Amino acid sequence: MSSTPKLRPLSVQLLRAGLLLALGLPGTGWAEDAPRRSYQVPAGSLSAALTRFAGEAGVSLSLDPQLVAGRSSAGLSGEFAVEEGFNALLRGSGLVLQPAGRGSYTLLREAEQDDPAHVLPSTTINGQGAGGGSDVYAGGQVARRGKLGMLGERDYMETPFNMTSYTREVLQNQQARTLADAVANDPSVRTTNPSGGRFEQFSVRGFSLYNSDVAYGGLYGVLPTYSIDMEMVERVDILKGPGALLGGLAPNGSVGGGVNIEPKRATDAPITEFTALYASAGQGGGHVDIGRRFGPEQRFGLRFNGVRQAGDTEWDHQRVEREASVLGLDLRGERTRLSLDVGHQARDVDAPMERVGLAAGVKVPDAEDVQHNFAQPWTYSRAKDTFGALRGEYDLSDSWMVYGAVGARKGDYDFLRHAVVVANDSGRFTVSPRAFQREEEVRTATIGARSWFSTGAVGHTLNVSLNRFDMTFDNSGARYANGISNLYDPLALAPPGTPTQPDTPTHTESVLSSLAVADTLSFADDSVLLTLGARLQRVEVDSSAPGEADQVYDERATSPALGLVWRTSERLSLYFNYMEGLTQGQVAPETAANANKVFAPYRSKQVEAGAKYDLGSFSATLSVFRIDKPSYYTDAQNNLRADGEQRNQGVELNLFGEPLAGVRVLGGAMLLDAEQTRTADGRFDGNRAIGAPIVNANLGVEWDLPVVQGLTLSARAIHTGSQYLDAANQQKADAWQRYDLGARYALKLGGKDVTLRASVENVLDTAYWASANVPEGTATGLTLSTPRTWLVSATVGF
Incomplete structure (x- = not known):
């Protein structure tokens, strides 16, 4: 079971394609500067026109807001260079464009153009176009824009939600390998499954978030189900709260928040990078990133990313092997924008860590006493996903755009595992081996239209979207004879022999479809943005098993939504939202x-x-927020049941940027009051919800040392409050802290750009229960922390 598998055929093909591209397409002769591009900016207020153009061009524009107040623009349509487009929008306004650095501009009155004493204003406008992650905030760790589903991409100051978008730059500098590493930056998000486990799972605002609910360029269910590698990622958008209006129904019902991953695209400048990777105790590998644009006016783009890393982890007899290959193609036409992403990802884990469940009345073990991997050496997890997504936009006119996207994924999963449910205070548990196979097929599509127009002094952005998500999965497996082991002193048992009981195979088909309409109204020179919308949703589920009655559901609901943003000034935005959603019911594990x-x-x-x-x-x-949703629990007979509601309300603070030159900050805090309500006979009413800490806090700091050019030091602290494991609030995991340290050094070596990175996670090697999350009533809840782990990488640009 532990032999190293070979590279998968599709991965080999994509890897060869990327290497041929690197060798066959020379780096010379490619334009370094941005070419003329096609833009469609509708007529309206000058401020809105400049914002949209700056966003689509991927540049920043600094100005005095009084310069554009009350002014209008005729818009533009056609192909322009950046400065040419700005000048077309400013024609007749009495304002002129002034360069203010690479990719940055400001506006001046014509009379001030040649005044050397004029001081550039500090207010910056960054637009909401489809720039693909080029519009980053100061410090480079967070993007100004994020994807809001059918509403498109918006600047975070014009978004009626709490959203943070993490850039490729911060993911690479932190040596993030999977999505779990990326979300460690956010105080509202926690990982609720062991890092060396079978799968990744998260908690947002105290509610579970599954990988299948992570969107890929706005499409649910396309990315791998059990783990998502970060080498393919341009940007990670984390949206807090339900997003039913924005993207439709989440396949697994995540309501605390959502994650959207934007794929990498070829940039105007060619990219050829190789990164050597190492993670303790012996995981070595490499990542290649190649991007080119070609053809007339560089309209065609190609970006390839391939990664492979394998070796032993810090846990006993545990080995992790991961590989991924993703090829992205795009076309930028005068009125048409197309993209295609195809990829394959595989992840194999020997002796994957399991959550630790506790029988009723058993005290929570001291994590410091768990010194070894308690998963049997013969257990394993094998996951393979092949996926793809095709997207397109077409400008019918200056004020109408239609768009569409289709995506698909095929997943094959094979596990041999055992649950860990501690039966007494001495750490005894029964090893009940089970083989489990699952096959998934997903097909998803969305079509929509967007229009910009005005009715008097009110601007409108009208959106119509139709979504459909189809997933079919088949489960099968078998069970084997039991054995006995111990949490504190694990016993290595013989591998399973002949199955004692086959599992009943099940076949489930789910269809989630919806129709949404939303209008964003802008008032007072775009200082007030009001979004009104509703989504008509339908959930169809048909689950069958031999000898059992089919389970069939066909439910409909209309979910209204409201979002309000008031830009009181260029620096301050106030916002409010109300969202409802219909979610597919839970499936008992x-x-x-x-x-x-x-x-x-x-x-x-x-x-x-x-x-x-x-x-x-x-x-x-x-x-400040409040979310209400039905909840589940596992009864004394080990049946999953729907019971009562969970009400999570709290306060969030998010911080990011570069407050001092060379000093970057990323972090925040969440205070959470998660309460059980309307439980059967009121037996748990008023108790804290399972796996919901009162306080989460993060603080990450980077410092560019002024005495050594190119050297950056980093540190991060993560705190999570105590959590209950049971609805009765009798079993509690203590609060914990984790500290990370790192350094990187950027230099020129042989005329090539080189970046060296080294970091250590959990530098104090503290053992703790990272999460007591029991997702929707399942039995295994305690997640053991990851031991001290060293990460080293070196990136060379060719």
Whole structure:
């Protein structure tokens, strides 16, 4: 079971394609400067026109807001260079464009153009176009724009939600390998499964988030189900709260928030990079990143990313092997924009860590006493995903755009595992081996239209979207004779022999479809933005198993939504939102007595208000929220049941930027009051919800040493409060802290750009229970921390 598998055929093909591209397409002769591009900017206020153009061009524009107040623009349509386009928008305004650095501009009155004493204003406008991640905030760790589903990409100051978008730059500098590493930056998000486990899972605002609910360029279910590698990623958007209006129904019902991953695209400048990777105790590998643009006016783009890393981890008899290959193609036409992404990812884990469940009345073990991997050496996890997405936009006119996207994924998963449920205070648990196979097929599509127009002094951005998500999966497996082991002193048992009981195979088909309409109204020179919308949703589920009655659901609901943004100034935005959603019901896990039971769909609601303050180089978001959703629990007979509601309300603070030259800050805090309500006979009413800490806090700092050019030191602290493991609040995991340190050094070596990185996670090698999350009533809840881990990498640009 532990032999090293060979590279998968599709990975080999994509890797060869990338290497041929690097060898066959020379780096010379490619334009370094941005070419003329096609732009469609509708007529309207000058401020809105400049914002949109700056966003689509991927540049920043600094100005005095009084210069553009009350002014209008005729818009533009056609192909322009950046300065040429700005000048067309400014024609007749009495304002002129002034370069203010690479990729940066400011506006002056014509009379001030030649005045050397004129001081450039500090207010910056960055637009909301489809620039693909080029519009980064000061410090480079966070992007100004993020994807809001059918509403398109928006600047965070014009978004009626709490959203943070992490850039490729910060992911690479932190040596993020999977999505779990990326979300460690956010105080509202926590990882709820061991890093060396079978799969990754998260908690946002105290509610579970599954990988299948992570969107890929706005499409659910396309990315791998159990783990997502970060080498393919341009940007990670984390949106807090339900997003039913924005992207439709999340396949697994995540309501605390959502994650969208934007794929990499070829940039105007050629890219050829190789990164050597190492993680303790012996995981070596490499990552290649190649990008080129070619053809007339560089309209065609190609970006390839391939990674492979394998070796032993810090845990006993555990080995992780991961590989991924993703090829991205895009076309930038005069009125047409197309992209295609195809990829393959495989992840193999020997002796994957398991969550630790506790029988009733058993005290929570001291994590410091767990010194070894308690998973049997013969257990394994094998996951393979092949996926793709095709997207397109077409400008019908200056004020109408239509768009569409289709995506698909095929997943094959094979596990041999055992649950860990500690039966007494001495750490004894029963090893019940189970083989589990799952096959998934996903097909998803969205079509929509967007229009910009005005009715008097009110601007409108009208969106219409139709979504459909189809998933079919088949589960099968077998069970084997039990054995006995111990959490503190694990026993190596013989590998399973002949199965004692085959599992009943199940076949489930789910269809999630919806129609949404939304209008964003702009008032008072775009200082007030009001979004009104609704989504008509339908959930169809048909689950069958031999000898059992089919479980069929067909539910419909209309979910309204409201979002309001008031730009009181260029620095301060106030916002409010109300969202409702219909979510597919939970499926009882394989560990439950009523395994594979499908529950009816349910509704969730959120109300949120907040403020965003942008100092130009440093920004803060403060929000208060409340989310209500039905909850589940596991009864004494080990049946998963729907029972009551969970109400999570809290306060969030997010910080990012470069408050001092060479000093970057990334972090924040969340205070959470998660309460159980309306439980059966009121037996748990008022108790804290499972796996919901009162306080989460993050603080990451980077410092560019002025005495050594190119050297950067980094540090990060993560705090998570205590959490309950059971609904009765009798079993509690203590609060914990983790500290990370790192350094990187950028230099020129042989005329090539080289960046060396080294970091250590959990530098104090502290053992703790990272999460007591019990996702929707399953039995295994405690997640053990990862031991001290060293990460080293070196990137060379050719």
